[in-house]
Amino acid sequence: MSFTITQDGLSKLVNEWLARGKRVAGPSRVKRDCILYVPLQGPDQLLLEDFIRPANSLKEFLFPKHERLFGYRINGNGVELFELEPPKTEQLLIAARPCDAAALPILDQVFNWDCADEFYNRRRQLTTVVTLACSAHDDACFCTSVGLSPCAERGSDVMLVKLDRGKYEVRCHTEKGRSLMEGRLEPSDQVASEPLGPEKRFDPAEVREFVKHNFASAFWQSEGLTCLGCGACAYTCPTCHCFDIIDEGNANEGARVRNWDSCQFSMFTQHASGHNPRENQPARQRQRISHKFDIYPEKFGEILCTGCGNCTRNCPVGIGALSVLTEIGHGEHL
Amino acid sequence: MNEAGQFEPKIVAYVCNWCTYLGADLAGTTRLEYPPNVRIIRLPCTGRIDFNLIVKAFEIGADAVLVSGCHPGDCHYTAGNYHARRRWILFRELLEALGFEMERIHFTWISAAEGRKWQQVVTEITEQTRKLGPYKNLYADTGNGSLPIPEAAPAVDQPAGSEGSLRQRCHQLLADGTVKVVIGYGTGGPVCVTKPADVGRLVWNNQCSSNLTTYLKRQEVRKLGRAAIVVKVCDERALVVLEKESQLDRKDLHVMGMACNGMGQPKCATCDVRVPRFADEVIGEVASVPLAGPPNAAPRGGAALEVLLAKSPAERMACWAREFERCVKCYACRQVCPLCYCERCIVEKNRPTVIDPSPTVKGNFAWHITRAFHLAGRCIGCDECTRACPAGIDLRLLNLSLAKAAEEHFGYRAGINRDVEPLIGAYSLQDKENFIR
Amino acid sequence: MNIGYYPGCALHGSSDDYEESLRACLRALDVQLQEIDEWICCGATAAHALNQKLSTALPARNLALAERGGFGEMLAPCPMCSMQLIKAQKALAGNEGLRREMSGIVELEVRGTTRVLNLIQVFEQVGLDRLKAALKSPLKSLSAACYYGCLLTRPPDVVEFDDCEQPRSMEAFLTALGAKTVDWSYRTECCGGGMTLASEETVLDLSHKILSNAAAHGANCLVVACPMCHVNLDMKQPDIERRYGVRHGLVIYYLSDVVGMALGLPESALGINRHFVGKA
Amino acid sequence: MSRIGVFICWCGENIARTVDVDALAQEVSKFPGVRCAMNYKYVCSDPGQALVREKIAAEKLDAVVIASCSPHMHLKTFRRAAQLAGLNPYKVEMANIREHCSWVHHDRAKATAKAASLIRLSVEKARLDHELQPIRVPVTRRALVIGGGVAGIQAALDIADAGYEVVMVEREPSIGGKMAGLSETFPTLDCSQCILTPRMVEVGQHPRIKLYSYSEVERVEGYIGNFTITIRQKARYVDISKCTGCGDCWSVCPLKRNKSEFDYGMGVRASIYVPFPQAVPARPVIDAKTCAKIIRNGCGLCEKKCKAGAINFQDTDKLVEEKVGAVVVATGYKLYDIGEKQDKASLAGYGEYGYGQYKDVIDSLQFERLLSASGPTNGVLKRPSDGAEPKNVVFISCVGSRDNAKGLPYCSKICCMYTAKHAMLYKHKVHDGQAHVFYMDIRAGGKGYEEFVRRAIEQDGAKYYRGRVSKITQEDGKLVVRGADTLAGVPITVEADLVVLAAAMRPADGVAELAQKLNVGYDEFGFLLESHPKLRPVETNAAGVFVCGACQAPKDIPESVAQASAAASKVAVTFAADELMREPEIAGINEQTCVACYACLRACPYHAIEQAEVRTPRGVFVKHTARVNPGLCMGCGTCVAVCPSKSADLEGFTEQQIYAMVESLV
CATH class of the missing domain: 3.40.50.960 (Lumazine/riboflavin synthase)
Incomplete structure (x- = not known):
C-alpha cells in the first residue's frame, strides 16, 4: 500500500503555487545540452526524466550567488546605513535530487553555528523540498560512497519515487511535506522498488586518514597539476558555501553584498602583503579535499560532500573530486 | 525627469583635452547655446578612452554616450585618435552583437575651432535621445530571447596510428631529455607526462577537442621545465598569438602538431586549417575526407551568428540578458582560455572597480563584454570558454562577432600569420570611420 | 592556350595581312584564337567624340559577347580597339549601376570580367623561354626600330601597359629572337593615325619624321603592332618620297611578322609579300 | 574624508x-x-x-x-x-x-x-588627486648634429659657439653637402664655395666639435637629455690621424676613371680620392668597389707611396658610442630620379625627356658642376656628349615637382630661382648662347628674388615659355625639345644642345630609417615632421630631437641656415639648466600585475615604454614587465586604454579618478 501522484498532479501543484505568486524551482532544460535548476514559469518547463541531474545545485535558492546584506547612503560627509527587507516569498523546490537535498542540513549548520544568518534561515523556513529519487546514475555519481543513496531521505520534505512513466510513489518525510501533499495523493497497491545506486568507490574514513597525514605528499602536486583554477566545481557543488563580502555602489549609495567565492581561485587566500599561503593550484586542490573530508568533519561531525558528481561533470579538464578520492582509495598515492 | 515630468536625457561625453574640450570652450566663448544635458569628462586624449568607460557610463544610467576627439592628423599626441578609432570599429561590432541601441553611442571628431559643431552635435544628440526616451532596454530581458544554437560538424575518426606514433615520439623526447614534460590528452582530460614510462597515458582520438595551450600560462606546469605540447592546428593559432604577445619563446617549447580530421565540434564545421604549419613535428596525415565547411572559410559564425545578428537589437539584448542571468562568475571561461593570461584579471582590480564582481546581470554584462573585447583580434576560436561554461552560456557568438569584424574591417585573423602585428596596439590611416561624425 | 579574338574592322579590311600574320604566327605557337561571335565596331575615335554613352555601349556589347562565349581573356590586336575595350571593361567592373544600365542597352548581361590583351601581351603570355625554344632562324639581319605608336601605351592609367613614354617590351622579344634593336626617339610618336583621309599632309609629315629618325639611328626596318601605323608608315612611303624627296625604303613589319620569320614561317604565310615596301 | x-x-x-x-x-x-x-x-x-x-x-x-x-x-x-x-x-x-x-x-x-x-x-x-612632483631629468650638455651640409654646419657652429660640445656625423667622406658642389648662389651670385669653405674649416678646427666623417648613425637609445648614439665609422682604409693630405696617393693611383660622386658623374676621380680639393677633413678615402688592391690584391701603389704609412687595407667598419643630450637632424635632400627607375612605387619617371638615354639631358646639380670653376670642366661650359659648347640650352622647371602624375604634388621651392640663376650664369659663360626656360609658374618670393628673375629675362635675355615640354627627341645630334607656350597659345620646338632638368627635391636616402631610430615622424614623401608647422617648426614629436634644412621640407640656403640657427637655439634652451623639468602627469606601470604582453609598448606614440625585468634586490630574475620611461612619456594615456589588466595608469587622470567622476553622475 502506498500513495501516488501523477505528472498531471505535479503540474497542478506547480500551477497552483505559481498562481499564488509563490516561487517554484526545478530541473529544466534551458538549452540543448544544458539542464539546470531554475525558477519555473510553468509546469511544462519542469523536466522529470531522462537525465542524470542538473549541472547546478539547489543551494542557490537558499544561499544565492549574490545577496545584498544592507544598504548605505552617502550623506554629506557622513554615511547612513539601512536594513534591507528579508525574503518573504514561499518557494517550492520540486524534483530535486536527493544528493542536493542532503546538502541542505549541512548548509543549515554552516549558516547557524556561530551566528544565525537571518536571510538564509528565513529562506529555509519558506522552502519546501520535494525530491525525486534517482532512477539512473553515471560514472561521476558516488552518493553511495559518502553514505547516501538514490533515495536518501535527508533534507527532503517529500520524496517521489518513480513507478511507471508519469506516475510516482510519494513518501512524505516531514509535516511540511505532508501538508503540501494533502489532498493530492491517490492510494495505490504499487510500491516502488528501491533504485540501485552506483557502486561504492572509496571509503571516506580512509580519505580522511590520508589527508590528515599527507599534507606535504607529492600526490597533491601531480593531482593538481592540470587544474586551471576556475570555480566551476565549487559553484556547482551543493555543499560548497564560501562567500566574499564587498561594498558595491556608486558615488551616492550602495550596499554591502555577499557573493559566492571559491577556494580554487588564486586570489582566495591572497594577503594584502602579496603573500599567498596557498600559492599554487595543487595546494588549492588539497584544500578542497581536506576541507570536505577532514576539516569540516572535524568541526561538524560529517563530511561536506553528497556524492553528486557535479565537480567531475563540470570540470573543464576532467578532474573533479571523484578521481582524486578513488585514487586515494586505491592507494595509488603510495 | 524635470519638474514638469518631462524626460531629460543624461548624456556622458568623454572628450579629449586638446581638440573637443577646446571646441566646447569655443562654443562657450562664442555663446552658442545648447541643451544642458551633457556632462563632459575631460581626458588627455581619445587614445585614453577605453571601452570600459563607455560601458560604465551606461551602467550609471546614461541615456547616451558621446566620445569625441581630434580629427585624424590633428592628435596632440600624434596617433591616440587612430588607436581609439580602431578600437571603436571593433567595439561597435561587439555592442551590435549584444543588442545595444547603437543610436545612443556617438563618435565625433570636433576640433578646437569647431565650437559650432560641438553645439550642433550636443543639440542633436540631446534631441535624438529625448525622442528615444530613457534607456530602459539596457541589459533587459524583454522576452523572446533565445540564442541560436550552432550546428556541430559530424565526428570523424582520427588518423589511424597517430596515437602510437605520438606515444613513441614522446617516449623519445622524454628519454633523451629534449623535454621534461609532455602536455597531452589523456582519458578524461589533459595530462602532464613527465616519465617515459607513463606515455601510455597519452591518447589521440576524437575526444581531443580541448586546447592544451592554456597550460603554457600555468606556473605549476612551467616549473616542470621545457615542455612538449600536443596541439591541433586550430590550437596552434594560440601559440602564434602568445608569441606575438611575448608570452612564450618558441625555443622553450616543442610543438607536436597533430594532423586532425575534426573533433565534431561547431568550430570544426568552419575549420579551414587542418595540417600544422609551424609545429616542430607533425604526427599523422589528414584523411582526404572533405571538410564540412568550405575551404578557406573565414571564421565566420556560420548560421548561428547570422541568425543572432538578424534579430532586432532588443531581441539580441534579451538573448544575452537571459544567458548572463545564469552566469555564476566561476570564471571557467577565463581560466580555460589560452589567451587570458593576466596574473591579476581586471575583474579582480578594485581601485577602481571597473567591473562589478557580483554575478548580477549588470556585473555579468560588464564581465562578458570585457572578456570578449579583450580577445578582440586575438581570439582564435577554440571555443573552450563555451565548452567550459557550467551554465551553458554560448560565449562563442561574442568571440565570433569580433572575429568577423576583425576580418571584415582589417582583413585580420588572429594567429594565422606570425609576421603580422597584433590588431590592437596598431592602426592604419585607412581604418574606416564612416560611423564617426 | 585558347583565347578570345576581337579582330576589329581593320583586321577584316585594310589590314587583313596583319590578321593573316598573327593567325599564322600564333598557330605555330599553339595559341588558338576564337573569334567572338557577332562582334561589332569598338567605337574607335568617332564614338567618344560624339556620345559618352555610345562609346561605352559599343565595347560593352563586345565584352558581353566575349563573356557569353566564356572568354576570360581576349586579344584585340588593334590598339584603338583594345584601349576602348579596356576602358569600358574597367568602368563596368567598378560600377554596379553602369553594369545594369549597359546590360539593358546592349540587351545582354555584361559584367566586365574579360581581360583585354594586345598582341605583345599575348606573346608575353607565351613567354620568352618558349619563343627562344621555338626559334628556327634568328633574325640576324634585322636592325629594328620598334615603333609603338601613340595608343599602345596610352592613356597609361587605362591600358596599364609598359612605360608610357619609353616602352621596351617589343625590344625584349626582338633581342631574344636575335635581332638588333636601335635606341631611337620616336617610339611613341603619332604617325598621323586616322588623319590619312582628312589631312594627308599631316600623315606624311609625321610619318616622314618617324622614318627619318629610325633611319638616322641605324634601323633597317620598323616593327609595329598597330594596323593604322602600318598603313601610314608602309603604304605612304612612296608619297613621302614624292613630297620630301627622300626614299626611306624601310620595311615595316608587324610584330607577328618578325616572330613568325624567326619561327621559320615563310613570308608568304605571314602576308609579308603583300606589304608595299619590300626588302631593299 | x-x-x-x-x-x-x-x-x-x-x-x-x-x-x-x-x-x-x-x-x-x-x-x-x-x-x-x-x-x-x-x-x-x-x-x-x-x-x-x-x-x-x-x-x-x-x-x-x-x-x-x-x-x-x-x-x-x-x-x-x-x-x-x-x-x-x-x-x-x-x-x-x-x-x-x-x-x-x-x-x-x-x-x-x-x-x-x-x-x-x-x-x-x-x-583622488595625488601629490605630484615635476620630473627632473639630468641633461648631458652635448649635441649630435646629423648631416654636415650647410644646415648642419650652421647648427653645429652655433651650438659649439654657445659653449656646448657637438658631435657631427656626416655620411660622405667630407662635410659640405650639396652646397659645396654649387657654383654660385642666388640671388647675389656669390661663389658658393667661397662662402661655405671657411665655415667648413671652422667646423674642422673647432675645439668643441668632434667630426665623424664617412660615418652614419647606427643606433639611438635613450631620451631627451640622455641619448646614447652608436655611430658606424665606415672603413676608409686611410688612417686620417696619420694622413697629411699630401696627395701622393691619388696621383699615383692608376685607376683614375671612376665617376666622381661629387661631380654627379660629370667628372672622374681615382680609386683613392678626396671628393673635392677643399674637403673637410682633407683626407682621402679608398673606394673599396674599384680599388685593385681590395678587389683582387693587386696594385697597392698608394700604400708604397704613402710616407706617413696611413694606408690600411685591412680597415673595417667601427662602432663608437657617444652620449648626447639633444639631436639636430640636418640630412638634407637629393634630387628626384628623372628616369624610369624609381625607388618608390608611388613615384613615376619622365620617359619622354630621355634622361639617362641622351647624354646631354642632365639634371640641375650636374649643371652646377659644369658651371663650377672647380668643376670637372674648370668652369668652361662643355656638354657631356662631345665637349662642344652648347649654343642653345633648354631649362625645364618642375620636373617631378607639382606633378601629381609622378607622385610629387609639392613645390620644390628653389627650382625657379636656380633655373633663373642657371640661365644667367650660362649667358655669362656663353655670350652668344641662348637660354630657353619652360616653366609652370615663377615662384620668386623672397628678398631680391623677383628682381633676380627679371634680370635673367631682361638683362641676360633668357627666353621664358610658360608651358610644359611634352617630348625630347634626338635628331641629327640635336635635342629636339617640343613643348607649348601657353601664353602665346602655340606649340614650340627648340633644337637644343643641352637640356637641364630642374628635378624635384626629395629627402636624402635613408632618412626614413633614421627617423625610425629617432622616433621622429615623416610624411608620405619622407620629409621629417615638425611638431607644429607654425609654433614648433624645428621641434619634433621626439623630445630633444630637432630638425633643420631640407630634410624637413624643400628650402633654399638662407632658410636652411635660419632654421639651423633656430634648432641650435632650441638645443641651447634644452641645455640651459642642469636638469630638465617635465610635467609629472605621465603614465606608470604596476609591475606587480603587469604580464608583459607589451600592448602598451606597441601602442605608445612616443616609444616611451620599454621591455624591462623585475629582479629581487639580490638580482634574481622575477619576471618581465613593461616600464615607462619618464623622459619620453607625454601623458596621452593610450597605454592605459590598451592594458587588459589595467596595470598601466596615468597620473592626473587615474583610473580611480575617472571612474569616481563617472559614478558621481549617477
Missing part, C-alpha cells in the same frame, strides 16, 4: 548672471569631502587668489576645486596660488562652469543644476 575647498567664481556677471552662485555654494558644501564652499566675484584676481591661499591655510585644505572658467585658461594660475599656500599644485582641479555652462545655457535653474554636477565631478577627481 578629504578636506576640499570649493571656490565658485562669479566671473563678474559672466557666471553669476546665469548660475545662482549662492545656492550653488550651499549645495556644494554638502558634497562628500567638501570642507568649505564659497563664492567670490573674481577668484582669479589677486584678492581672489589671496582668499584661496588664506582658506588653504585656515581650513587645512588638502585639495582645491575652482569652479570658474576653462582649465586651459587658469589652471596654471591656480596651481601657482596653491603652491604659494603650501598645497601641492597638482591637488587643484577646476570645474568649467563658464564656457561649458553659464555661457551656453540661459535657464538659470538648469544651469545651476549643471554647475553643481560639474563641481561634483571635479570634487570627486580632486579627492
Whole structure:
C-alpha cells in the first residue's frame, strides 16, 4: 500500500503555487545540452526524466550567488546605513535530487553555528523540498560512497519515487511535506522498488586518514597539476558555501553584498602583503579535499560532500573530486 | 525627469583635452547655446578612452554616450585618435552583437575651432535621445530571447596510428631529455607526462577537442621545465598569438602538431586549417575526407551568428540578458582560455572597480563584454570558454562577432600569420570611420 | 592556350595581312584564337567624340559577347580597339549601376570580367623561354626600330601597359629572337593615325619624321603592332618620297611578322609579300 | 574624508548672471569631502587668489576645486596660488562652469543644476588627486648634429659657439653637402664655395666639435637629455690621424676613371680620392668597389707611396658610442630620379625627356658642376656628349615637382630661382648662347628674388615659355625639345644642345630609417615632421630631437641656415639648466600585475615604454614587465586604454579618478 501522484498532479501543484505568486524551482532544460535548476514559469518547463541531474545545485535558492546584506547612503560627509527587507516569498523546490537535498542540513549548520544568518534561515523556513529519487546514475555519481543513496531521505520534505512513466510513489518525510501533499495523493497497491545506486568507490574514513597525514605528499602536486583554477566545481557543488563580502555602489549609495567565492581561485587566500599561503593550484586542490573530508568533519561531525558528481561533470579538464578520492582509495598515492 | 515630468536625457561625453574640450570652450566663448544635458569628462586624449568607460557610463544610467576627439592628423599626441578609432570599429561590432541601441553611442571628431559643431552635435544628440526616451532596454530581458544554437560538424575518426606514433615520439623526447614534460590528452582530460614510462597515458582520438595551450600560462606546469605540447592546428593559432604577445619563446617549447580530421565540434564545421604549419613535428596525415565547411572559410559564425545578428537589437539584448542571468562568475571561461593570461584579471582590480564582481546581470554584462573585447583580434576560436561554461552560456557568438569584424574591417585573423602585428596596439590611416561624425 | 579574338574592322579590311600574320604566327605557337561571335565596331575615335554613352555601349556589347562565349581573356590586336575595350571593361567592373544600365542597352548581361590583351601581351603570355625554344632562324639581319605608336601605351592609367613614354617590351622579344634593336626617339610618336583621309599632309609629315629618325639611328626596318601605323608608315612611303624627296625604303613589319620569320614561317604565310615596301 | 575647498567664481556677471552662485555654494558644501564652499566675484584676481591661499591655510585644505572658467585658461594660475599656500599644485582641479555652462545655457535653474554636477565631478577627481612632483631629468650638455651640409654646419657652429660640445656625423667622406658642389648662389651670385669653405674649416678646427666623417648613425637609445648614439665609422682604409693630405696617393693611383660622386658623374676621380680639393677633413678615402688592391690584391701603389704609412687595407667598419643630450637632424635632400627607375612605387619617371638615354639631358646639380670653376670642366661650359659648347640650352622647371602624375604634388621651392640663376650664369659663360626656360609658374618670393628673375629675362635675355615640354627627341645630334607656350597659345620646338632638368627635391636616402631610430615622424614623401608647422617648426614629436634644412621640407640656403640657427637655439634652451623639468602627469606601470604582453609598448606614440625585468634586490630574475620611461612619456594615456589588466595608469587622470567622476553622475 502506498500513495501516488501523477505528472498531471505535479503540474497542478506547480500551477497552483505559481498562481499564488509563490516561487517554484526545478530541473529544466534551458538549452540543448544544458539542464539546470531554475525558477519555473510553468509546469511544462519542469523536466522529470531522462537525465542524470542538473549541472547546478539547489543551494542557490537558499544561499544565492549574490545577496545584498544592507544598504548605505552617502550623506554629506557622513554615511547612513539601512536594513534591507528579508525574503518573504514561499518557494517550492520540486524534483530535486536527493544528493542536493542532503546538502541542505549541512548548509543549515554552516549558516547557524556561530551566528544565525537571518536571510538564509528565513529562506529555509519558506522552502519546501520535494525530491525525486534517482532512477539512473553515471560514472561521476558516488552518493553511495559518502553514505547516501538514490533515495536518501535527508533534507527532503517529500520524496517521489518513480513507478511507471508519469506516475510516482510519494513518501512524505516531514509535516511540511505532508501538508503540501494533502489532498493530492491517490492510494495505490504499487510500491516502488528501491533504485540501485552506483557502486561504492572509496571509503571516506580512509580519505580522511590520508589527508590528515599527507599534507606535504607529492600526490597533491601531480593531482593538481592540470587544474586551471576556475570555480566551476565549487559553484556547482551543493555543499560548497564560501562567500566574499564587498561594498558595491556608486558615488551616492550602495550596499554591502555577499557573493559566492571559491577556494580554487588564486586570489582566495591572497594577503594584502602579496603573500599567498596557498600559492599554487595543487595546494588549492588539497584544500578542497581536506576541507570536505577532514576539516569540516572535524568541526561538524560529517563530511561536506553528497556524492553528486557535479565537480567531475563540470570540470573543464576532467578532474573533479571523484578521481582524486578513488585514487586515494586505491592507494595509488603510495 | 524635470519638474514638469518631462524626460531629460543624461548624456556622458568623454572628450579629449586638446581638440573637443577646446571646441566646447569655443562654443562657450562664442555663446552658442545648447541643451544642458551633457556632462563632459575631460581626458588627455581619445587614445585614453577605453571601452570600459563607455560601458560604465551606461551602467550609471546614461541615456547616451558621446566620445569625441581630434580629427585624424590633428592628435596632440600624434596617433591616440587612430588607436581609439580602431578600437571603436571593433567595439561597435561587439555592442551590435549584444543588442545595444547603437543610436545612443556617438563618435565625433570636433576640433578646437569647431565650437559650432560641438553645439550642433550636443543639440542633436540631446534631441535624438529625448525622442528615444530613457534607456530602459539596457541589459533587459524583454522576452523572446533565445540564442541560436550552432550546428556541430559530424565526428570523424582520427588518423589511424597517430596515437602510437605520438606515444613513441614522446617516449623519445622524454628519454633523451629534449623535454621534461609532455602536455597531452589523456582519458578524461589533459595530462602532464613527465616519465617515459607513463606515455601510455597519452591518447589521440576524437575526444581531443580541448586546447592544451592554456597550460603554457600555468606556473605549476612551467616549473616542470621545457615542455612538449600536443596541439591541433586550430590550437596552434594560440601559440602564434602568445608569441606575438611575448608570452612564450618558441625555443622553450616543442610543438607536436597533430594532423586532425575534426573533433565534431561547431568550430570544426568552419575549420579551414587542418595540417600544422609551424609545429616542430607533425604526427599523422589528414584523411582526404572533405571538410564540412568550405575551404578557406573565414571564421565566420556560420548560421548561428547570422541568425543572432538578424534579430532586432532588443531581441539580441534579451538573448544575452537571459544567458548572463545564469552566469555564476566561476570564471571557467577565463581560466580555460589560452589567451587570458593576466596574473591579476581586471575583474579582480578594485581601485577602481571597473567591473562589478557580483554575478548580477549588470556585473555579468560588464564581465562578458570585457572578456570578449579583450580577445578582440586575438581570439582564435577554440571555443573552450563555451565548452567550459557550467551554465551553458554560448560565449562563442561574442568571440565570433569580433572575429568577423576583425576580418571584415582589417582583413585580420588572429594567429594565422606570425609576421603580422597584433590588431590592437596598431592602426592604419585607412581604418574606416564612416560611423564617426 | 585558347583565347578570345576581337579582330576589329581593320583586321577584316585594310589590314587583313596583319590578321593573316598573327593567325599564322600564333598557330605555330599553339595559341588558338576564337573569334567572338557577332562582334561589332569598338567605337574607335568617332564614338567618344560624339556620345559618352555610345562609346561605352559599343565595347560593352563586345565584352558581353566575349563573356557569353566564356572568354576570360581576349586579344584585340588593334590598339584603338583594345584601349576602348579596356576602358569600358574597367568602368563596368567598378560600377554596379553602369553594369545594369549597359546590360539593358546592349540587351545582354555584361559584367566586365574579360581581360583585354594586345598582341605583345599575348606573346608575353607565351613567354620568352618558349619563343627562344621555338626559334628556327634568328633574325640576324634585322636592325629594328620598334615603333609603338601613340595608343599602345596610352592613356597609361587605362591600358596599364609598359612605360608610357619609353616602352621596351617589343625590344625584349626582338633581342631574344636575335635581332638588333636601335635606341631611337620616336617610339611613341603619332604617325598621323586616322588623319590619312582628312589631312594627308599631316600623315606624311609625321610619318616622314618617324622614318627619318629610325633611319638616322641605324634601323633597317620598323616593327609595329598597330594596323593604322602600318598603313601610314608602309603604304605612304612612296608619297613621302614624292613630297620630301627622300626614299626611306624601310620595311615595316608587324610584330607577328618578325616572330613568325624567326619561327621559320615563310613570308608568304605571314602576308609579308603583300606589304608595299619590300626588302631593299 | 578629504578636506576640499570649493571656490565658485562669479566671473563678474559672466557666471553669476546665469548660475545662482549662492545656492550653488550651499549645495556644494554638502558634497562628500567638501570642507568649505564659497563664492567670490573674481577668484582669479589677486584678492581672489589671496582668499584661496588664506582658506588653504585656515581650513587645512588638502585639495582645491575652482569652479570658474576653462582649465586651459587658469589652471596654471591656480596651481601657482596653491603652491604659494603650501598645497601641492597638482591637488587643484577646476570645474568649467563658464564656457561649458553659464555661457551656453540661459535657464538659470538648469544651469545651476549643471554647475553643481560639474563641481561634483571635479570634487570627486580632486579627492583622488595625488601629490605630484615635476620630473627632473639630468641633461648631458652635448649635441649630435646629423648631416654636415650647410644646415648642419650652421647648427653645429652655433651650438659649439654657445659653449656646448657637438658631435657631427656626416655620411660622405667630407662635410659640405650639396652646397659645396654649387657654383654660385642666388640671388647675389656669390661663389658658393667661397662662402661655405671657411665655415667648413671652422667646423674642422673647432675645439668643441668632434667630426665623424664617412660615418652614419647606427643606433639611438635613450631620451631627451640622455641619448646614447652608436655611430658606424665606415672603413676608409686611410688612417686620417696619420694622413697629411699630401696627395701622393691619388696621383699615383692608376685607376683614375671612376665617376666622381661629387661631380654627379660629370667628372672622374681615382680609386683613392678626396671628393673635392677643399674637403673637410682633407683626407682621402679608398673606394673599396674599384680599388685593385681590395678587389683582387693587386696594385697597392698608394700604400708604397704613402710616407706617413696611413694606408690600411685591412680597415673595417667601427662602432663608437657617444652620449648626447639633444639631436639636430640636418640630412638634407637629393634630387628626384628623372628616369624610369624609381625607388618608390608611388613615384613615376619622365620617359619622354630621355634622361639617362641622351647624354646631354642632365639634371640641375650636374649643371652646377659644369658651371663650377672647380668643376670637372674648370668652369668652361662643355656638354657631356662631345665637349662642344652648347649654343642653345633648354631649362625645364618642375620636373617631378607639382606633378601629381609622378607622385610629387609639392613645390620644390628653389627650382625657379636656380633655373633663373642657371640661365644667367650660362649667358655669362656663353655670350652668344641662348637660354630657353619652360616653366609652370615663377615662384620668386623672397628678398631680391623677383628682381633676380627679371634680370635673367631682361638683362641676360633668357627666353621664358610658360608651358610644359611634352617630348625630347634626338635628331641629327640635336635635342629636339617640343613643348607649348601657353601664353602665346602655340606649340614650340627648340633644337637644343643641352637640356637641364630642374628635378624635384626629395629627402636624402635613408632618412626614413633614421627617423625610425629617432622616433621622429615623416610624411608620405619622407620629409621629417615638425611638431607644429607654425609654433614648433624645428621641434619634433621626439623630445630633444630637432630638425633643420631640407630634410624637413624643400628650402633654399638662407632658410636652411635660419632654421639651423633656430634648432641650435632650441638645443641651447634644452641645455640651459642642469636638469630638465617635465610635467609629472605621465603614465606608470604596476609591475606587480603587469604580464608583459607589451600592448602598451606597441601602442605608445612616443616609444616611451620599454621591455624591462623585475629582479629581487639580490638580482634574481622575477619576471618581465613593461616600464615607462619618464623622459619620453607625454601623458596621452593610450597605454592605459590598451592594458587588459589595467596595470598601466596615468597620473592626473587615474583610473580611480575617472571612474569616481563617472559614478558621481549617477
